[in-house]
Amino acid sequence: MTNHSGTATGSDNMRNRICFGDNLPILQGMPTSSVDLVYIDPPFNTGRRQGRTQIETIASHDGDRTGFQGRRYDTVKLGHKSFDDQFDDFLAFLEPRLREAHRVLAPHGSLYFHIDYREVHYCKILLDRIFGRDCFLNEIIWAYDYGARTKKKWPTKHDNILLYVKNPNDYIFNAEEIERIPYMAPGLVGPEKAARGKLPTDTWWHTIVPTNGKEKTGYPTQKPVGVLTRIIQASSSRDNLVLDFFAGSGTVGEVCLELDRNFILIDNNPQALEVMARRFGGKQEIEWIGFDPIPHQTAHLQQVLF
Ligand SMILES: C[S@@+](CC[C@H](N)C(=O)[O-])C[C@H]1O[C@@H](n2cnc3c(N)ncnc32)[C@H](O)[C@@H]1O
Numbered sequence: 001m002t003n004h005s006g007t008a009t010g011s012d013n014m015r016n017r018i019c020f021g022d023n024l025p026i027l028q029g030m031p032t033s034s035v036d037l038v039y040i041d042p043p044f045n046t047g048r049r050q051g052r053t054q055i056e057t058i059a060s061h062d063g064d065r066t067g068f069q070g071r072r073y074d075t076v077k078l079g080h081k082s083f084d085d086q087f088d089d090f091l092a093f094l095e096p097r098l099r100e101a102h103r104v105l106a107p108h109g110s111l112y113f114h115i116d117y118r119e120v121h122y123c124k125i126l127l128d129r130i131f132g133r134d135c136f137l138n139e140i141i142w143a144y145d146y147g148a149r150t151k152k153k154w155p156t157k158h159d160n161i162l163l164y165v166k167n168p169n170d171y172i173f174n175a176e177e178i179e180r181i182p183y184m185a186p187g188l189v190g191p192e193k194a195a196r197g198k199l200p201t202d203t204w205w206h207t208i209v210p211t212n213g214k215e216k217t218g219y220p221t222q223k224p225v226g227v228l229t230r231i232i233q234a235s236s237s238r239d240n241l242v243l244d245f246f247a248g249s250g251t252v253g254e255v256c257l258e259l260d261r262n263f264i265l266i267d268n269n270p271q272a273l274e275v276m277a278r279r280f281g282g283k284q285e286i287e288w289i290g291f292d293p294i295p296h297q298t299a300h301l302q303q304v305l306f
Contacts, residue, residue: 016253016263018280020273020291023245023266027100035104035264036172036240039231039252041114041223042097045090051082051220081219081271090119091126097245102130104243105166110137110235113162114223120160131164137171138163141203142227163235172240175199177233200230219249219275228255236261250276257283 019026059071101111111131115123120139128136140161149155165171180197183189209215209224216222228251236242238260244252247265249272256263257280267273270291277293280286 016286019266019289022268026266030104033106035243036109037236037242038101038111039244040246042246044116045119098130108170109166111164112231116159134168135164138202143205144208146208217249217275222249223251248272250279
């Protein structure tokens with residue numbers, strides 16, 4: 001497929017931006033055909049508030065937790081982050097935002113829409129109406145294996161990511177740049193092929209963000225860098241502009257910095273902006289709109305240093 005390098009707007013002084021606010025008016029103020037790739041991971045309409053409590057464990061004789069080899073630990077609550085995930089009319093909330101996403105996409109642009117089994121079918125119909133059925137390329141199943149398994153039905157352990165392009169005859173898909181994965185039976189394909197690995201299909205096995213790993217920000221529903229890396233590598237080129245208008249902890253921004261793409265991130269939750277302020281602390285090449293990251297970056301630095 002075509003390799004569209006340079007940004008959709010062609011501007012040389014494109015900067016990375018993080019905006020605080022409701023995404024609809026911000027999208028309405030963006031120029032038409034100005035973005036190469038949109039990835040969005042809206043609230044899934046689970047009908048509850050999404051929340052995570054961050055804790056730290058400190059060794060203590062009479063602590064409330066038991067760890068490895070019976071050692072005891074005290075649990076210290078560090079904070080709680082959350083956002084609302086219930087809508088009276090989810091599709092009515094999404095529709096004007098998806099129409100704007102379609103408008104701001106460049107003619108060769110792509111949209112990845114991340115959702116789960118509860119809403120994916122309704123969203124597919126809505127997206128077909130906005131993009132056209134012939135512009136639907138894939139439903140990616142991201143399968144993971146974490147958490148309790150219900151015995152009342154098949155445990156649901158996957159998310160759905162719908163891929164649409166603006167023009168099915170001209171879009172970016174960098175098959176050669178996608179990180180290849182090992183063959184399941186390498187003995188059947190010969191040593192050269194086995195060493196090269198194979199292209200992933202539309203079913204991706206990838207762990208969730210490890211609960212105690214370096215990647216974890218503490219923001220509820222944070223998506224893994226590995227999943228976003230695959231998307232951004234495949235469907236954008238160096239110096240392209242990537243937009244995430246349900247940005248949360250800013251995973252898209254982190255991957256864009258790594259892969260030399262520009263980004264615009266939008267979120268209306270001050271806690272998301274605080275997490276991004278810490279995540280991108282020290283990165284000069286970001287313009288913050290409607291939010292001052294400095295107090296959060298300074299407080300974080302003090303915590304790390306002292
Ligand atoms: C599922 S989370 C995104 C998580 C993100 N992909 C990550 O890796 O951290 C959805 C985000 O959408 C934000 N959001 C919901 N409604 C919004 C709106 N109208 N405008 C901007 N952001 C919104 C929420 O605050 C939340 O951070």
